[in-house]
């Protein structure tokens with residue numbers, strides 16, 4: 001399915017080809033080495049700016065400062081970051097440089113990337129895959145030179161991105177079956193093309209249903225404090241031609257009570273084994289409102305977002321971000337100086353409020369402790 005990111009005529013400052021715009025993050029190579037390319041989400045929708053990163057420190061900074069964000073996109077970017085570091089070592093130290101020192105350096109790069117953000121488990125899932133690749137290379141001596149190692153890691157990172165693209169499509173198809181012509185739905189944060197390597201998680205069912213000819217109307221929560229809804233989801237849906245209404249977060253109950261919202265679709269940053277869901281701050285409030293109004297509350301997430309190692313959502317680490325995200329909007333101060341601020345970036349929705357979890361391998365319903373394990377079983 002077509003990704004909704006590419007529209008070259010709106011990007012006058014760059015010379016990328018259409019195919020290079022298919023994703024929010026992509027891989028390039030030139031004579032100087034490898035490049036991780038990102039559409040800078042921190043400045044969207046006012047600017048379309050492409051970052052071309054050549055060092056793993058730049059990749060780590062891009063993740064920490066939300067230039068790239070959204071659980072699957074963070075995982076893909078971190079995987080590219082590992083491959084990028086291998087290419088950088090090759091170009092700086094030469095193709096003959098000893099592999100043992102490269103393995104040591106790459107372990108440090110993994111630690112650097114692992115420390116960028118704590119909540120989205122896709123980051124750790126992707127890095128584990130890159131580490132597994134590294135360990136196989138080291139222990140089974142499948143590569144003999146640094147260029148070969150760089151190539152191996154690049155292939156694995158590209159595979160992670162391609163798998164994510166296919167997962168999005170699968171979730172979109174399953175989720176679209178739950179939507180009917182004329183439905184009006186609500187989403188929170190951004191769980192679309194920008195947040196993944198494909199057509200998104202929570203927005204994927206909307207894209208597929210729209211393509212199937214179903215008429216939809218999407219209410220988009222602005223999603224304070226970073227405004228992923230107002231800046232990113234509104235931008236994505238508008239470009240895809242899906243009718244939407246942007247609302248502030250505190251309007252959701254008003255529209256639910258008026259009967260304007262048929263279902264809620266959100267993404268996830270981590271799902272615990274019992275079905276508790278960590279997602280962007282404010283998701284819990286939306287889930288409680290949906291429950292009170294008897295509106296289905298769907299979570300759309302690939303299996304890479306499910307963390308069976310954590311029994312409940314209470315164990316999910318919640319990222320605390322800087323106060324300026326709350327006291328300022330786009331750099332402009334709106335709160336008194338020195339006011340005490342809390343800024344948890346995510347909250348946990350208890351599984352009792354979750355109608356179903358739509359994954360790339362099927363739809364899980366309560367009891368989640370059983371259904372999620374079944375979906376993740378190797379032979380499922």
Ligand SMILES: CSC[C@@H](O)[C@@H](O)C(=O)COP(=O)(O)O
Nearest residue numbers: 069070071189191195267268280
């Ligand atoms: C497909 S992305 C799902 C989640 O990652 C998304 O809803 C979210 O909470 C993103 O948070 P962010 O802080 O913007 O990375």
